[in-house]
Amino acid sequence: MPARTDDALVLARYPFRERDLVVVLLTRESGQLRAVARRARGAHGQLAGVLEPLARVRVTYFRRAQSDLATLDEASLVRSAFPLAKEPAGWAAAQVLAELATVFCPEGQRAERAFRLLDHAVEALLGGGDPLAAAAYGELWFLRLAGVFPEMGSCGVCGAPLGAGPWLYDLRESRFVCAPHRPAGTVSRLSAAAVGWLSAASRAALEEVPTDVPEDALGWLQGLRERFTERELRSWAYLRLLLASDAPEAGP
Numbered sequence: 001m002p003a004r005t006d007d008a009l010v011l012a013r014y015p016f017r018e019r020d021l022v023v024v025l026l027t028r029e030s031g032q033l034r035a036v037a038r039r040a041r042g043a044h045g046q047l048a049g050v051l052e053p054l055a056r057v058r059v060t061y062f063r064r065a066q067s068d069l070a071t072l073d074e075a076s077l078v079r080s081a082f083p084l085a086k087e088p089a090g091w092a093a094a095q096v097l098a099e100l101a102t103v104f105c106p107e108g109q110r111a112e113r114a115f116r117l118l119d120h121a122v123e124a125l126l127g128g129g130d131p132l133a134a135a136a137y138g139e140l141w142f143l144r145l146a147g148v149f150p151e152m153g154s155c156g157v158c159g160a161p162l163g164a165g166p167w168l169y170d171l172r173e174s175r176f177v178c179a180p181h182r183p184a185g186t187v188s189r190l191s192a193a194a195v196g197w198l199s200a201a202s203r204a205a206l207e208e209v210p211t212d213v214p215e216d217a218l219g220w221l222q223g224l225r226e227r228f229t230e231r232e233l234r235s236w237a238y239l240r241l242l243l244a245s246d247a248p249e250a251g252p
């Protein structure tokens with residue numbers, strides 16, 4: 001039962017038994033990992049301060065062959081996400097990214113690109129990056145890393161270039177199509193602005209992506225994710241609610 005050491009991001013944590021914590025980690029080498037931090041709560045529980053949500057940590061853990069839960073031996077803090085707790089929308093966006101990682105990264109499967117994506121997005125949010133753009137960018141890239149993001153720029157039937165938009169998306173076949181190959185079934189339409197944003201986010205670093213994410217781009221990404229994961233993300237609903245209540249009132 002050799003111990004392993006790895007870099008990890010804390011996705012969530014829960015009280016467990018009398019004085020323990022269960023932490024859900026996204027590790028660099030082994031994907032999602034659930035681990036018990038023994039005696040982490042209470043007067044001598046220094047680990048609780050290290051294992052804050054969205055912190056980047058260095059952990060040593062071991063696991064028995066039949067156990068679902070690893071046991072955390074040591075954890076040291078590499079980067080705290082605590083300053084984000086003062087920025088409600090930034091914190092909510094980071095929760096969206098953490099929930100996406102929980103849904104998209106299976107346990108025990110190496111997910112280094114997902115680790116780097118989440119790490120970079122949290123870093124950007126800590127630097128004052130736009131919450132909605134960070135959450136949408138993360139959603140797009142988790143879909144891409146899972147292999148469910150469609151080919152962009154050309155018709156999925158004939159390969160004809162689609163130009164600047166608007167584009168048609170064939171929901172049944174999960175592909176963009178040109179006008180002559182528009183199917184009889186359900187099609188969703190993406191505005192030129194949405195096509196522009198999605199194209200930019202597929203190519204550029206998060207810092208270079210426009211912050212005015214078109215509403216139909218958000219809706220299309222959400223639909224793609226919900227068809228794949230067959231569930232809603234509560235954290236997304238909360239972020240949207242928060243941003244809507246922050247928006248300035250229209251009119252006098």
Ligand SMILES: [Zn+2]
Nearest residue numbers: 155158178181
């Ligand atoms: Zn076509």
